[in-house]
Amino acid sequence: MTLHRTRFLSVGITAAVLSAALAACSSSSSPTGGSHAKSPVVIGASLSLTGDFSADGQAFERGYELWAKDQNAAGGLLGHKIVLKFLNDASSPTQAVANYQQLINVDHVTFTIGPFSSLLTGPSAQVAHRYGYALIEGAGGAPSVFATKLNNVFDVSLPVAASTLPLINWIASLPASKRPKTAAFPTSNDPFTQPQIQFAMARLTKLGVKAVYYKVFPEEPTQIKGIADQVAAKRADMVVLGSTAVPTVQGFTQAFIQAGYNPKIFLATAGPDQGAAYLKAVGHLNNDGVMVPNAWYGGSPNPQSKKMVAEYIAQYGGTASGVNADVAEAYSVGQVLTQAVNATRSLSNAKIIAYLHSAVTLSSVQGPVRFDSVGENLAATAFVFQWQKNNFLQVLPPGAGSAAVEYPKAPWGK
Amino acid sequence: MIASGLRFGGVAALLALGIVFPLVFTNPAVTSDAIYTLIFVAAASAWNTFSGYSGYISLGHAVFFGSGAYLTGIATLDWGLTGSQVFLLLPLAGLVGAIIAVPFGLIALRVRRHTFVVITIAIFFIFQLMAYNLQSLTGGTSGLLAPTVNFAAATYNNPFYYAALVIAVAAVAVSWLIRRSRFGLQLRAIRDDEDRARGLGVRTMRVKLGAFVISAVPVAMVGGLSWYFTGLIDPSSGFDPLFDVAVALMAFLGGLGTVAGPVLGALIIEPAQQYFQGQVSAGYLFLMLYGALFLVVILVLPRGVIPTAAEQIGKWRDKRREGDGGLAGHRLAAAGAAPDRAKELA
Amino acid sequence: MSQLPQAITDGILGGAVYALMAAGLTLIFGVMDIINIAQGILVVLAAYLSYALSVHLHIDPLLGLLITVPAMFAVGAAIEWAFMRRLRGRERTAMSLLVSYAVAVVIEGALYQVFGANDVAIQAPYVNSGVHVLGFDLPYIYLIGAGLAVVAFAAIYLLLYRTTFGRSVRATMQDKVAARLIGINVNRVAAITFGIGVGVTAAGGMVFGATNAFSPNSGYDLISRLLSIVILGGLGSIGGAAAAALFMVTAEEVVNIWQPVWATAVYYAVLVIVLLVRPVGIFGKPEARSS
16 A cells, blocks of 8 residues: 555655646746837737648748848837747647747737638637737638637638639630639638539539539548549549649649640649749649639739848749748738827727728738728639649739730649 | 554545646636546556456457547537536446447457457447448537637636546546456456456456446546547547557556556656647757657556555565564565465456 | 549559658568568658759769668668667567657657758659550559559568578578577678668658658558558558558559548558458568467
8 A cells, every 4th residue: 555655645745746846837937018118029920830731831931021120120019029939730730729828928029910821810819809919911811710700800811702703704714715614612611612613613614514523532642543533534624623732633643644635724722822942842844834822922023022022032042933932821810910000000909900800001012901890801813723834923903014824824843 | 453554644635636626727728627637547557457457458348438529529419508507418428438348348359369359440440430420410520619608717627627526536536346246256257268257257357347338438438528628529630540549658657557557657747748749949850759768668667656565665674574573574575475366256 | 433543543553652662661670570660761761862953963863763762771770770770578569659749749840840840742853744655544653553553562672582582581580599599690680671661762752752742740640551551461461561551552542432531440450450361461471470
């Protein structure tokens, strides 16, 4: 019995010491809140530096840092130097919630900005809301985020459902004889892609394009080749692929090439917008003609965007086409925050929330931003981009600054 | 009797500390960490009640965590529950965990060792896929967001904390009761030699299944609590393959098959993981450091903290007693008692 | 139903790649009794090695196997020497699970540190081209994968059952003390066996990296599938693992025709059902492993 007594006693003591030590560590590091004259203003975010969203998380980190650097060079926020505080959430919502608790209650950040993906933004927004913080974000645009009707969420990016509209309008503008006759719609099981694919399929069917394939596959399919081969066997004139990331697009591309199938139009909802990361995965010979809808691209003529891209290249190297669109989404978050702070002349979250709900139109590298009552950006415009000879070009809607659509897309391996 | 009093005092002090903790450390970030730690204290204790005592290493307990979370989520949203009402669902979540554990156990417990480990993984993935694909029920990839709760911000975490504390204490108490019981003895006989235990008249399938079902209940309950506190359940975080690895790690670090081991393991690992995972300034070096630290601990303390510490203290005591002219043989007799355990079963 | 032959072809091709990745695991998991959770990340590590050689030194990935196989052998032998050897006693198998998990976390961190989080894929001329036989497209890379799998399984079989070393391995795994008594250097045998198991993974990693975009995060999806294959085939059965890989992936591909979202569930359901009927796996011997 001695053994048992010893065990219990030692555990009791150790646990007590541990808990106390833990609590002491956590609470002793808290600085006094409030802003002394020209003390730094700390802005916190939880980012996915490991796990499923790690590639996007890293791009987001660069976007936020680039903005902070630029804004500090321009005098910071109301003269306060910006200091960014990031915590890694490993792509887990549980950790993201813990991180925002930590940022708000221990690090006493002045503002919180968003994590990557709608999945993490939903619960993070509730934490921010609890403590009266605004959560300006660039990658939480799924309907589930806005369905909670929290007043503190502001998504600076493009709402997703109608993103393929420019392509659909362009196909409608073609003479009937030149339009694609058939289309395949494989989509991943994802809250982002499914609405886009269903929207595109409904509109294209109305234009007389026959849907020959519509199937949902898992978000991270283990055997992409099999699914892609089933699509390739349909030999449709166009493929609208509901993808969330590069590996899916790479898998479909490889299987299409192996099957000797080259659709006239190949649009993927995400992946080809990841710049250099996309090129590395599919290879420099296998991107020509691939399209992606988005609000921003590295070659955007927007002067703010041009400046950001030049700085990005100076810091990280590469080309304008190689800049991940996530970088612009994160940078825009910072820009919207800057304008709100300057307009209200304050670092108060309450004032900023009220200001952003006042239907003002702000500017960002992604274009104009104006929020509705649940924080969706109503002013964002959708573009369709196309890779042409390793350059990422805006092709739709047609007009000034748009390159001509490559149609039909060039053969693979050119 | 003094020592027994000491033990009672130690447990009482620990309990008292648990109760006053959120009143002393009021920072929500601290109580939030404490809630997740208590969730893992409950989960690791429950996992140990089955895997530690029986020697069957389950990597499928996340099935109960996820099922409890989804049940609580679906019921809350369907019945329009708010505020404290949701906590009343947690026993129901535990019941559902137990119900799921019956067929799960009947299938998986037919096989042993490696095959058991992999079949629990396989069943786990089938559940995860159901969460992804039964969209009308589970919300698919987007998961289920909890309703906004109108507790005051300053004390927001306290109800969650106490709910987690109650479940954790109950899980540890059950683990303690089982370890002292005939049932626990039968479980450990199965761990030592299942065929021999059966030969001695232990109804092995019934005993294993019983422990499996009992261990599912607290895991499902903290799953439900975790949904409400985090505010979201989705297939990848609800049915997380690393959940079982983390829980097993806690039990091993503290001492597999002991009552206090998993508790201590959770108290060390969960805060450590929160800290290491959060760090970004040193890039991925922290990830490597975290892995390396575990390697060292596992290799230095292969039997876990509690058994190793108990052994060291025992040795030290024996030495002292020897000096006093006491009985060193007493300890040897205690150490040799374990193999004879099977005899007690008859 | 013209899709069915295509799906079966894809299943066999994909299954061959899985067989190749699982080949080393049959040795480590099936013969050595170690649950090596790190096998998934080791496949990814091998893929990165091939990728780095091809991008930075312009060494063809297939030719690069001459470098990556010995390198991975060294990694495997080192893991055995540094960690696995030190596990003893009743909890050894369960402890191997945790140790290999910790090893996997360290390797994952190192890969993030060196290669970053973005997905990459191995490019080679034979990745996107292939032969057209009887209306089927057979990409060269999958044929190479199938060929390497045959070589790997044949080599492991010959090594275990036709050489003195193989006898030592089997003797060691059956009874360590007895093996030592008849003069076998037990530690060396274990290190070499583990090394071979991980070395073979180099080939699997190369083909995996050429047929999938991968990142340091990719190891997690692989490991449960590979463990399932080895269990379904029957622990210690070399041919069983190969058959299980072909069977599982083909079943998955056939379901892909109708319901891609349920394909993986079928994969695991097949495992559960088979084990209900035959708890030792398809080709496992009942007496091979008791307790």
